[in-house]
Amino acid sequence: DAGVIQSPRHEVTEMGQEVTLRCKPISGHNSLFWYRQTMMRGLELLIYFNNNVPIDDSGMPEDRFSAKMPNASFSTLKIQPSEPRDSAVYFCASSLGGTLTDTQYFGPGTRLTVL
Amino acid sequence: AQKITQTQPGMFVQEKEAVTLDCTYDTSDPSYGLFWYKQPSSGEMIFLIYQGSYDQQNATEGRYSLNFQKARKSANLVISASQLGDSAMYFCAMREGRNTNAGKSTFGDGTTLTVKP
Numbered sequence: 001d002a003g004v005i006q007s008p009r010h011e012v013t014e015m016g017q018e019v020t021l022r023c024k025p026i027s028g029h030n031s032l033f034w035y036r037q038t039m040m041r042g043l044e045l046l047i048y049f050n051n052n053v054p055i056d057d058s059g060m061p062e063d064r065f066s067a068k069m070p071n072a073s074f075s076t077l078k079i080q081p082s083e084p085r086d087s088a089v090y091f092c093a094s095s096l097g098g099t100l101t102d103t104q105y106f107g108p109g110t111r112l113t114v115l
Numbered sequence: 116a117q118k119i120t121q122t123q124p125g126m127f128v129q130e131k132e133a134v135t136l137d138c139t140y141d142t143s144d145p146s147y148g149l150f151w152y153k154q155p156s157s158g159e160m161i162f163l164i165y166q167g168s169y170d171q172q173n174a175t176e177g178r179y180s181l182n183f184q185k186a187r188k189s190a191n192l193v194i195s196a197s198q199l200g201d202s203a204m205y206f207c208a209m210r211e212g213r214n215t216n217a218g219k220s221t222f223g224d225g226t227t228l229t230v231k232p
Contacts, residue, residue: 043222056219101148106160
């Protein structure tokens with residue numbers, strides 16, 4: 001079975017450029033989560049969707065970050081313009097539902113480096 | 116206040132021995148779930164084990180078991196018969212059952228486990 005798929009796996013860009021990270025959740029999963037992992041701040045939840053609707057985006061750092069989920073099988077996280085402090089590993093995760101018993105399964109992550 | 120506290124930044128264990136990784140949590144919600152994840156050096160996050168707040172028995176999954184002490188608000192991960200492949204970062208996480216925010220997880224800072232041959 002295919003797990004959560006993320007692309008690209010690595011992204012190197014220059015400050016000021018737009019970056020788009022992509023995620024395909026596990027088929028049949030109704031909830032999707034975007035996390036950011038850094039040494040300084042650990043693993044932070046940025047936003048999560050339930051049935052393609054954003055439920056909580058309180059973790060999105062600022063207006064430069066936006067996330068969309070146009071359908072049940074695809075989501076994007078966009079950073080525009082990117083800054084060096086955005087360098088991190090970005091994980092997408094999905095779960096069957098949005099309840100507390102539903103396990104989140106993580107994708108392999110996208111390692112973003114902003115120069 | 117930290118919702119999830121992992122007090123051991125790093126732990127060492129001899130191969131084939133058991134090791135306990137500590138996790139304490141803070142919540143006033145009676146409904147919550149506790150999760151452990153493993154992150155090897157390759158970077159992926161691997162789900163290990165789940166414990167619900169109303170579960171009567173401690174969760175077990177193969178060599179992993181969860182020592183759940185509700186009154187102490189602790190959910191320690193026990194790995195039996197450690198293997199070299201267990202060397203990784205381990206994260207404890209919690210989801211609280213408050214209505215629509217039940218999907219939101221809080222993660223601890225992690226514990227790096229090194230298994231010595």
